[in-house]
Amino acid sequence: MKIIRYRDSQGAIHHGSQHADGSTTRLNVNPLDGVGDTGEAADVKKLLAPIVPVDILCIGLNYRHHAAESGLQAPAYPVLFVKNSGALQNPGDPILLPTHLKSDEVDYECELAVVIGKECKNASKESALDYVLGYTCANDVSARDWQIKKGGSQWSRGKTFATFAPMGPCLVTKDEIPNPNALGIKTILNGETMQDWNTNDMIFDVPTLIEFLSGSTLLLPGTVILTGTPHGVGMARKPPVWLKEGDTVSIEIEKIGTLTNPVRNE
Numbered sequence: 001m002k003i004i005r006y007r008d009s010q011g012a013i014h015h016g017s018q019h020a021d022g023s024t025t026r027l028n029v030n031p032l033d034g035v036g037d038t039g040e041a042a043d044v045k046k047l048l049a050p051i052v053p054v055d056i057l058c059i060g061l062n063y064r065h066h067a068a069e070s071g072l073q074a075p076a077y078p079v080l081f082v083k084n085s086g087a088l089q090n091p092g093d094p095i096l097l098p099t100h101l102k103s104d105e106v107d108y109e110c111e112l113a114v115v116i117g118k119e120c121k122n123a124s125k126e127s128a129l130d131y132v133l134g135y136t137c138a139n140d141v142s143a144r145d146w147q148i149k150k151g152g153s154q155w156s157r158g159k160t161f162a163t164f165a166p167m168g169p170c171l172v173t174k175d176e177i178p179n180p181n182a183l184g185i186k187t188i189l190n191g192e193t194m195q196d197w198n199t200n201d202m203i204f205d206v207p208t209l210i211e212f213l214s215g216s217t218l219l220l221p222g223t224v225i226l227t228g229t230p231h232g233v234g235m236a237r238k239p240p241v242w243l244k245e246g247d248t249v250s251i252e253i254e255k256i257g258t259l260t261n262p263v264r265n266e
Helices: 062-067 144-149 205-211
Strands: 002-007 012-017 024-027 037-041 046-048 056-058 079-083 095-097 110-114 132-139 165-173 182-190 192-198 223-225 248-253 259-264
Touching: 012 046, 046 165, 110 205, 110 248, 132 248, 132 259, 165 259, 205 223
Parallel strands: 056 223, 095 259
Antiparallel strands: 002 012, 002 046, 002 165, 012 024, 024 037, 056 079, 110 132, 110 223, 132 165, 182 192, 182 248, 248 259
16 A cells, blocks of 8 residues: 555645555544545645654665765664654655755765554564565755764764655555565656665665664654665765755655655755
């Protein structure tokens, strides 16, 4: 099932099920609580991010070719950092380049986002996908100057500005994606393909990440895991390519869809 979250013409927020014929019907429950399709046509006025995360857990350097382009060795364990939930942004709404804490080096990163559907602690690789509700597209927008030069060795400052976690356009339930590590993934910037690879290049696959992140740790329903980005980021290009006002950036993932956001100054 493809699940969207939307605002209707009266301003109320609902979830809906997108069907193969292009129609959408309203769901009567939050997908974290189950799926109840009313069969009624959805009144979709504004598409929203498909999930409101309780936590956003992010993995760095998780693609072999991206680690290589960064001049770094593959890590022995997953590299964890976080974004706050206030970084969430909807499809179609702008990525805002920071001007108060100014950044001139804002980068794109296409990522597969994993949504945890039920409480998860000490999962094994074999059981890990049992805890997954579904998958969506994400852009791990990154202010590289704050991440690397001014972040005090911690990545979160450069990763968690408002609007730096666009997600969407829909959440695809896990039954439609039995293997999350076999998906084409790309970034398109102003019509030019910048990243174009496959999730099979992950150093730590999705079950391994869930096993690691849930180790002695409780992952709550609604936790979102960003699983890393492939090579082709703006920082690694010569010369570097930074997002600027007026740009349009799209994240495409096979079997999920396309997440598009314009870029504006804060």
